[in-house]
Amino acid sequence: MDADTIIETVNLTKKYNQYEAVSNLNLKVKEGEIFGFLGPNGAGKTTTLLMLLGLSQPSGGSVKICGLDPLRKAKEVKRIVGYLPENVGFYEDLDAVQSLEYVASLNGIQKNKTEEKINELLELVGLVQDAHKKVGAFSRGMKQRLGIAEVLIKEPSILFLDELTLGLDPEGALRLIDLIHSLNQDKKITVLLCSHNLHQVQRISNRVGIMINGKMVAEGTITSLAKEKFGVGEKEYSLEEIYMEYFQEV
Numbered sequence: 001m002d003a004d005t006i007i008e009t010v011n012l013t014k015k016y017n018q019y020e021a022v023s024n025l026n027l028k029v030k031e032g033e034i035f036g037f038l039g040p041n042g043a044g045k046t047t048t049l050l051m052l053l054g055l056s057q058p059s060g061g062s063v064k065i066c067g068l069d070p071l072r073k074a075k076e077v078k079r080i081v082g083y084l085p086e087n088v089g090f091y092e093d094l095d096a097v098q099s100l101e102y103v104a105s106l107n108g109i110q111k112n113k114t115e116e117k118i119n120e121l122l123e124l125v126g127l128v129q130d131a132h133k134k135v136g137a138f139s140r141g142m143k144q145r146l147g148i149a150e151v152l153i154k155e156p157s158i159l160f161l162d163e164l165t166l167g168l169d170p171e172g173a174l175r176l177i178d179l180i181h182s183l184n185q186d187k188k189i190t191v192l193l194c195s196h197n198l199h200q201v202q203r204i205s206n207r208v209g210i211m212i213n214g215k216m217v218a219e220g221t222i223t224s225l226a227k228e229k230f231g232v233g234e235k236e237y238s239l240e241e242i243y244m245e246y247f248q249e250v
Ligand SMILES: Nc1ncnc2c1ncn2[C@@H]1O[C@H](COP(=O)(O)OP(=O)(O)OP(=O)(O)O)[C@@H](O)[C@H]1O
Pocket: 016, 021, 039, 040, 041, 042, 043, 044, 045, 046, 047, 048
């Protein structure tokens, strides 16, 4: 494992009965980068995330997170990685502060540090005004913000974000994407971002990977993928144009 590689898979494979959802995936994500993980519905992105987290057992190959096998070192990996799934579950009867208190206690945060930490997080995700509103009355965007605050409680060094901005209005989505960018810049958090919103991915990602039918068909910086598909030229290609080129090949 290279010194700056923080996530590495070698021939990672997941079969559901005879169906191969992820095939021989060799992925490397470097410390400090925002990696955009792209691909059509059913490509195998969420399945990959679950294996990276140790929540799903690979059918073949291996995973290392900071050099650790997430199946053997589940506790340590859980400590390092913050995961925001596609559909976050909340206790609808709790308010934002109570929800965060609950997650803080689950993560063993000292009681005397909890209040300060929660205030800081509410400020960071822009939920100060809604601190005492019940989560059941939150909009989708507010829930996503609370979800981010919850995963940040344990101060993870890696974030896995699955469809973070799905269903958010354009302005709310951009604010959230920019928040992720600033977390990456200011707190040096490495981010693996699964998304269908290529414009948002292009805005903040250092490198991207395109998975189709369980295989990574392209991986690199947006510029390098554009060069591969369109050659060197004056025009700057959008990630959408590049993605469609790879997609049409399959
Ligand atoms: N528990 C399961 N049992 C059987 N098949 C599954 C299971 N989970 C996922 N699959 C299959 O594996 C494939 C990959 O699914 P996955 O959820 O990883 O896709 P995805 O890339 O995250 O798609 P999306 O963009 O729609 O979220 C799909 O064909 C799916 O039906």
